[in-house]
Amino acid sequence: MSAVELRHEFEDLLYYEAWLLDHDRLEEWLALCAEQVRYWAPTRTNVARGSEEWSRPLMLAHFDEDKGSLTLRVQRIRTGVAHADEPPARVRHLVSNVRVLDGNAEVATLTSNFIVFKSRRGREESLFVGCREDRWRRIDGTWKLEERLIVLDHDVIENITVLF
Amino acid sequence: MAECGELVDLEHRTVSPRVFTDPDVYRAEQERIFARCWLYVAHASQIPQPGDFVTNYMGEESVIVCRDADGRVRVFVNSCRHRGMRICRTDTGNTRMFHCPYHGWTYDVQGRLVGVPQYQEAYYGELKREEWGLLEVPRVESYRGLIFASFAEEVESLDAYLAEMKWYLDTVLDRTAAGWVVLPGVHKWSLKGNWKLAAEQFSGDNYHVMAGHESMVRLGLLDQKTFMGQPWTRDFEVQMEKGHGWLNLTMADPPALAEVLGAHQAQVQAEARQRLSPAQSDLVGCIYVGTVFPNFSLLSFVGFVTVRLWHPRGPNRMEVWSWGLVEREAPPAVVELARKMQILTFSPSGIFEQDDGEMWGECVEAMGGVYRRRFPLNYQMGAGHGRRDPEKPGLIHPPSTEISVFGFYERWRALMSDGTGVHA
Numbered sequence: 001m002s003a004v005e006l007r008h009e010f011e012d013l014l015y016y017e018a019w020l021l022d023h024d025r026l027e028e029w030l031a032l033c034a035e036q037v038r039y040w041a042p043t044r045t046n047v048a049r050g051s052e053e054w055s056r057p058l059m060l061a062h063f064d065e066d067k068g069s070l071t072l073r074v075q076r077i078r079t080g081v082a083h084a085d086e087p088p089a090r091v092r093h094l095v096s097n098v099r100v101l102d103g104n105a106e107v108a109t110l111t112s113n114f115i116v117f118k119s120r121r122g123r124e125e126s127l128f129v130g131c132r133e134d135r136w137r138r139i140d141g142t143w144k145l146e147e148r149l150i151v152l153d154h155d156v157i158e159n160i161t162v163l164f
Numbered sequence: 165m166a167e168c169g170e171l172v173d174l175e176h177r178t179v180s181p182r183v184f185t186d187p188d189v190y191r192a193e194q195e196r197i198f199a200r201c202w203l204y205v206a207h208a209s210q211i212p213q214p215g216d217f218v219t220n221y222m223g224e225e226s227v228i229v230c231r232d233a234d235g236r237v238r239v240f241v242n243s244c245r246h247r248g249m250r251i252c253r254t255d256t257g258n259t260r261m262f263h264c265p266y267h268g269w270t271y272d273v274q275g276r277l278v279g280v281p282q283y284q285e286a287y288y289g290e291l292k293r294e295e296w297g298l299l300e301v302p303r304v305e306s307y308r309g310l311i312f313a314s315f316a317e318e319v320e321s322l323d324a325y326l327a328e329m330k331w332y333l334d335t336v337l338d339r340t341a342a343g344w345v346v347l348p349g350v351h352k353w354s355l356k357g358n359w360k361l362a363a364e365q366f367s368g369d370n371y372h373v374m375a376g377h378e379s380m381v382r383l384g385l386l387d388q389k390t391f392m393g394q395p396w397t398r399d400f401e402v403q404m405e406k407g408h409g410w411l412n413l414t415m416a417d418p419p420a421l422a423e424v425l426g427a428h429q430a431q432v433q434a435e436a437r438q439r440l441s442p443a444q445s446d447l448v449g450c451i452y453v454g455t456v457f458p459n460f461s462l463l464s465f466v467g468f469v470t471v472r473l474w475h476p477r478g479p480n481r482m483e484v485w486s487w488g489l490v491e492r493e494a495p496p497a498v499v500e501l502a503r504k505m506q507i508l509t510f511s512p513s514g515i516f517e518q519d520d521g522e523m524w525g526e527c528v529e530a531m532g533g534v535y536r537r538r539f540p541l542n543y544q545m546g547a548g549h550g551r552r553d554p555e556k557p558g559l560i561h562p563p564s565t566e567i568s569v570f571g572f573y574e575r576w577r578a579l580m581s582d583g584t585g586v587h588a
Contacts, residue, residue, distance in 0.1 A: 041513075043349040046255045053348070058499065060349030060488055064507050072383070072508075076515050081378040084518035123529070124356075155255075156352040156483060159521045160513035 007100050010110055010136070013143055018093035021163055026074040029163070030067075034137060034144035039065040041130075041150035041164065054151070062152065062160055073163075085161045089120035093164075097131075107137045107146075116162050126158045168192050169581020172573045177547050178540035179573050184358040185532035189580075190479045196580050197458050198223030202305075202312040202325045204460035204473060205229045205239055207487065209309060209345040215258045215273055220485070221475050222313060227301060228252050228262065229311065232273045239301035239313040240275050246296075255350070262298070271298045308337035309344060310460075310471070328557035329408040329456055335444045336452060336464055339436035340491060344469070347488035347503060353512040357524025359459055359474040359482040360576070365520065366453050366461035367409025368401040368568035371545065376519050390415040395562035396551075398450055402558035402568060403550055407457030407575025409568030410558070412450050417466065421501065425467050428498045432491070443555035457575050463510060468502035470510055480528040486510070543570040 001009075020029040033039070041063040042054040053059070065073075076082050097113040116128040130152040136143045150164045168189055171180035182189055203222045206229040210218050217230040219242060226242040228251075240262075244251050249266040261278070262271045270279030275298035280291060303314040305322035307330065312322050319325070326333070337344060365372065370391060380386040391413045392399055402410040417425060429449055436445040452464040459474040472486035488506050490499045509516045531537060546565030553560050561567050 043351060045349065046253065047257060048254060056348050058347050058503060060347055060351055060503065060511070061507055062351070062511060062513050064504055069504075069508050073515060075383060076379045079379040079382040081382060082515075082518070083376070083379075084522040124525075156354050157512050158353060159355055159518055161518055 001105055003100065003103075006103050006108060007098060010100060010103075010108065010143075011098050013136075014095045014098060014112055018095050021093055022091055024088065026077060026163075030071060030074055032143075032145055033067055033070060034139060034146045035067055037065075037067050037070070037145055038147045039063055039070060039145075039150075040148070041152055044152060044155045046155055055149075062157065063150065070163075084159060087121070089118045089124075089161060091162050092117045105138065107135065108143075109133070109135045114164060116164060118162055128157070128160070128162065128164065129153045130164065132164060167581055168196075169577045172577035172580075173540065174574065174577070176540075177542075177544045177570050179543055180540050181531035181537040183573075183576075184360060184528050185479050185537060187479055190358075190476070192580060193476070194223055196582070197576070198225075198315075198476070200314070200316045200319065200579065201458050202303075202314045202319065202322050202456075203458075204310060204456065204471070205304075205313045206237075206311045207309050207344070207346045207471070207489070208237075208306060208311060209343075209492075210256070211237065213258060215260055216256075217252065217259065217273075218256045219252055219254070220473075221483075222301065222315065223476055225315075226250060227313070228298075229313075230273050233260075234274075237304055237306070237311055238273075238275060239304050240271075241299040241301065243299070244269055245277065245298065251298075269296075275300050308333060310337070312460075325406060326408070326456065327406055328402075328404040329406075329410065329454070331444065331557045332402065332410045332412075332452070332454060333462070334440060335436075335447045336462065336469060338439060339432055339445070339448055340493070341435070341439070342492040344489045345492050347490060347499075349488075351486040351511050352483065353521075354477070354481065354483045355521045355525060356480050356528065357482055357521065358479055358528050359476040360572070361524040361527055362474040362482060362484070362520070363455050363457075363459050363461065364409075364569045364572045365524075366463065367407075367455035367457075367572045368403070368411045368453070369566065370401060370411055370413065370563040371566065372520075372523070376523060377516055379519070380516065385418075386415075391563050396553070396560065398447060400556075400560045400562050401565050402556070402560055403571040404558040404568070407572050408455060409571055410452065410454040411563075411568070412447055412452060413563070414450055421467055421505070424497050424501045428495060441555070455572065457572065466505045466509060467498070468506040468510075470506055480525070480532075482524070543573065 040061050042059050042061045094115045095112050100110045102109045111133050113131050118126040133149040135147040137146045171183045205220050206218050211231045214233050228240045228242045230238050232238050242252050244264040246269050249264050251262045251264045268281040272278045277293045277296045301313045302317040398414045433448050436448045455461045462471050469489040470486050475483040477483050490502050546561050546567045550559035550561045550567045
């Protein structure tokens, strides 16, 4: 598979994934995650240029999830009484700048940028902006998300009721 | 217009919505609460070495918390004496000097003005540098690693201010000799809501749990009975003098957690029995939620301990800064569990935290209308039913009660209505 073909394949996959998240198809989104997935979003700090250490092992994060905790988050939404998302927000994921850093037919690492817009009840609009570094692996013939590092561009953030 | 203090009705135990919505009340609070109380600024483990600093806020005031060259903790107003520029714009670091980026005035970590560009040429050497050091917050004291500061020179000692609360703080912070350290990173988030709604909730609002976190109940992760199994002894709320509140609850850890925590907990409990009174060590391993008046709270739940500040940002905006505390000698698996559980439950994405944030913002918006705000909010639950316990300080009552929640407003009222003439 050529580099261009691989990038096209992942662009399609990331757009599909965004569509699932925007249309409340969270169980189908979960199915894209490998059983051993790590999904994490470290906090950001304002420090001297070049000295930010957001990948430190014990750093507090906005997410540090495995399949079990991601599933719990989705189950919580499905109770219908997750008050911060009931009635649900309108959510739109815009995904761009897709770059396959390294890849073959079995495993690929790639980065993409995102803007997520959330609107709810007229008074509550949020933007979340950042970059994702993903590793996808082909498992039983389909690509599964094995690791996602979400590098948010916010240091002070709003209530995070969305997935990235 | 009413005096601020009249907005809290002691006889009927009600609070006016204006306490949460009125910009004049908010402005008065900055003087009467935040400029007078002890405010939490940092944990000692964040600044172990000379020159280490973190930046934070005391109310709306930007401050630098710094360990000086002699090892003493000083808190400076983070604003240059020349034009007011914020001199330190990083969250944390180590330095010998704070250098203002605007015109270059430079201060050492004792706060002295040690560098003035063109001192001879422009100031003719006449500027009295010794008079223009950084503004230093006059009172800084700490308790079990928690560093507090106060703008009020004449304020009572931190020890006297924390008073009965020390007994409860000790059940967490003094249970082992090794003590606690702060994890790297801070959860910071901005949300609608008045800071007091968050502070009062953490001072003892157990009543909200079943409705507010109903999603957790439906998933089988919370059960009303779990908070009521040992009334008075281990399931209780405490109203304390000075407006502090504490909630002590029991809940069996889920099996997966117990497996990781079990051995460590047993060790901690054994050590706690040596260090604390029997009544205190009986409480080790419970859920704790507490507020030190006005805006510092501590929460211990499912294996983690967080301390946090509810920074005021206008009547209907607060910024939460929340840290993770772990025992210095806890095994790595226990630390990692604490970190992950804090992220999952009480972070900006937390499956409990989100529910609370939704309430605080909606309360303030919904009660602020011209008609609604004429009618007070009800804080009557449990009034007059608190008891003294020979072994535990404060006024005690099992869940559900709101005695400590209203106690927060009794203290607020006392500070807001001291007759110095600020009217809402």
